[in-house]
Amino acid sequence: PATTLRREPVTITVTGAAGQIGYALLFRVAAGAMFGPEVPVRLRLLEVPDALRAAEGVILELEDCAFPLLAGVEVFDDANRALDGASVAVLVGARPRTAGMERSDLLAANAGIFAPQGRAINDHAAEDIRVVVVGNPANTNALIAQSHAPDVPAARFSALTRLDHNRALAQVAKRVGIDPGHVRRLSIWGNHSSTQYPDLSNVTIDGVAGHPRLADETWIRDEFIPRVAGRGAEIIEVRGRSSAASAANAIIDHVRDWAGGTAPDDWTSAALLSRGEYGVPEGIFCSFPVVSAGQDWQVVPDLELDAGARKSIAASVDEILWERQVVQARGLL
Ligand code: NAD
Ligand code: LMR
Numbered sequence: 001p002a003t004t005l006r007r008e009p010v011t012i013t014v015t016g017a018a019g020q021i022g023y024a025l026l027f028r029v030a031a032g033a034m035f036g037p038e039v040p041v042r043l044r045l046l047e048v049p050d051a052l053r054a055a056e057g058v059i060l061e062l063e064d065c066a067f068p069l070l071a072g073v074e075v076f077d078d079a080n081r082a083l084d085g086a087s088v089a090v091l092v093g094a095r096p097r098t099a100g101m102e103r104s105d106l107l108a109a110n111a112g113i114f115a116p117q118g119r120a121i122n123d124h125a126a127e128d129i130r131v132v133v134v135g136n137p138a139n140t141n142a143l144i145a146q147s148h149a150p151d152v153p154a155a156r157f158s159a160l161t162r163l164d165h166n167r168a169l170a171q172v173a174k175r176v177g178i179d180p181g182h183v184r185r186l187s188i189w190g191n192h193s194s195t196q197y198p199d200l201s202n203v204t205i206d207g208v209a210g211h212p213r214l215a216d217e218t219w220i221r222d223e224f225i226p227r228v229a230g231r232g233a234e235i236i237e238v239r240g241r242s243s244a245a246s247a248a249n250a251i252i253d254h255v256r257d258w259a260g261g262t263a264p265d266d267w268t269s270a271a272l273l274s275r276g277e278y279g280v281p282e283g284i285f286c287s288f289p290v291v292s293a294g295q296d297w298q299v300v301p302d303l304e305l306d307a308g309a310r311k312s313i314a315a316s317v318d319e320i321l322w323e324r325q326v327v328q329a330r331g332l333l
Pocket of ligand 1: 015016017018019020021022046047048051092093094095113133134135136137138160161163164192242243244247
């Protein structure tokens with residue numbers, strides 16, 4: 001066979017690498033799920049000192065997979081070193097919510113982690129850095145990281161709502177009785193929390209809008225929205241721990257579509273720093289329907305939002321504004 005052209009490795013930093021999302025993510029990334037079968041990857045892991053040994057154990061297992069695409073893997077407990085030369089930063093490391101814990105508790109516990117990581121991205125990441133914040137509260141953690149990286153274009157920062165998007169796709173597919181690949185143009189608006197607004201108003205099935213099974217307002221209000229918006233809590237309750245494999249899968253989808261582009265007749269959802277789109281105040285990370293042509297995410301323009309949708313989005317935006325106020329009051333912005 002002709003010589004395969006191997007590209008330069010992509011450097012991917014994953015924080016919280018010894019945690020459960022890290023364990024579900026790293027092996028798939030090393031196997032090529034994020035950048036495809038032609039692109040080698042170099043992994044740089046960040047952990048807290050107490051978890052370094054566990055992360056080293058993960059590295060031993062990565063080695064034992066003999067992945068042809070894994071060009072190297074190192075672990076650090078110093079954000080500056082872990083993010084050195086990164087083209088992708090997946091900021092997972094945080095404390096997961098456990099049963100009965102409020103999101104406001106998470107704000108206090110996690111906000112301090114993301115300022116130094118934002119600074120490290122600013123000072124050490126590669127020119128083409130793309131950041132996805134996963135650790136909760138993801139929207140506000142993204143704002144903290146981004147606000148500490150003034151030299152990096154704000155559009156390089158995102159927070160993950162792809163898991164919510166995929167959850168909604170799955171519920172729609174179940175309702176219609178098809179597989180999720182037929183469902184397009186679904187939107188998640190707002191916060192990655194129970195206040196999010198999963199929006200079916202533009203959904204097409206095999207390219208056709210207005211499927212009768214999706215027109216039932218009672219189902220949307222009483223089943224679909226609470227099921228999607230409450231899925232994180234449902235997983236915690238049923239599984240006993242927060243989602244991990246599905247979160248890792250969503251991270252891969254998010255970065256793959258961002259770097260590789262979304263399908264021409266579809267969009268996905270991601271939380272981006274608002275520039276005032278759809279009346280969302282500037283300066284908060286809010287989930288929008290987005291497309292990518294392989295460069296920056298672009299918010300899908302000119303969608304119609306009825307009064308009910310606007311009200312739901314406004315309620316979720318209020319929660320993000322409240323979160324920003326909490327961290328501002330603690331001097332973390
Ligand atoms: P986990 O507790 O299993 O792992 C977290 C890891 O992060 C731990 O190994 C911990 O040592 C590490 N860590 C903590 N502080 C760190 C720091 N400053 N630097 C580097 N590493 C650090 O948790 P998990 O289940 O992997 O979840 C991680 C986060 O992702 C949680 O905040 C969770 O709520 C969130 N989450 C988000 C989504 C989403 O869709 N946005 C989905 C699922 C989970
Ligand atoms: C999820 O959506 O599964 C998580 O964000 C839940 C959580 O609070 O960790």
